[in-house]
Amino acid sequence: MPTLRLGDDAPDFTAETTEGTVNFHDWKGDSWAVLFSHPKDFTPVCTTELGRVAALKDEWDKRNVKVIGISVDTSESHEGWAQDIKDVTGSELNFPLISDPDKKVADLYDMIQPNASDTMTVRSVFIIGPDNKLKLSLTYPASTGRNFDEILRVIDSLQLTAKYKVATPVDWKDGEDVIITGAVSNEDAEAQFPGYTTVKPYLRTTPQPGK
Numbered sequence: 001m002p003t004l005r006l007g008d009d010a011p012d013f014t015a016e017t018t019e020g021t022v023n024f025h026d027w028k029g030d031s032w033a034v035l036f037s038h039p040k041d042f043t044p045v046c047t048t049e050l051g052r053v054a055a056l057k058d059e060w061d062k063r064n065v066k067v068i069g070i071s072v073d074t075s076e077s078h079e080g081w082a083q084d085i086k087d088v089t090g091s092e093l094n095f096p097l098i099s100d101p102d103k104k105v106a107d108l109y110d111m112i113q114p115n116a117s118d119t120m121t122v123r124s125v126f127i128i129g130p131d132n133k134l135k136l137s138l139t140y141p142a143s144t145g146r147n148f149d150e151i152l153r154v155i156d157s158l159q160l161t162a163k164y165k166v167a168t169p170v171d172w173k174d175g176e177d178v179i180i181t182g183a184v185s186n187e188d189a190e191a192q193f194p195g196y197t198t199v200k201p202y203l204r205t206t207p208q209p210g211k
């Protein structure tokens, strides 16, 4: 299976999860989705990550994002671990966790990277758009917990740039000024973003549209 690249179709699959059998594309519908892998159940970094993703439920919902986790452990193991996640983080698992003991989904999404580990998945993150195309992928090693505030920040940028002809600058956060893309002429920029600022001819900024 070749590596998934941005703009590719996110492969469909059917898998067992903590919320029953899920067909990925049917489950996702026309929402945004975050598919993320964790290397192993009953491990410390993963426990903190899953609690955090659960605690962010309102943030996912606000953005019309469905989240789904995966590891090569079994559903039985996931269910046992859910209690630990609640004990440690105070958050109840509120999204499906895929069990992938035969590594079907892990292989489809290239989540097993043998020079890191040939038995566990790396920490992959895939953000998938309403059109089922891949919008972002990240790969972290097992030893580094991910920053889910960053995932939300990227989703804010992706959702904004899908709607307006803008891009978001370094360290941008929702509500801050954005960049008008080069595809927009100065004349159109004035019509669409009146009073925009020209920092350089190729760097034009404007308050975030739609705010």
Ligand code: BEZ
Pocket: 039, 040, 043, 044, 045, 046, 047, 120, 142, 143
């Ligand atoms: C962890 O979640 O802490 C972890 C999992 C697999 C390998 C190393 C760390």
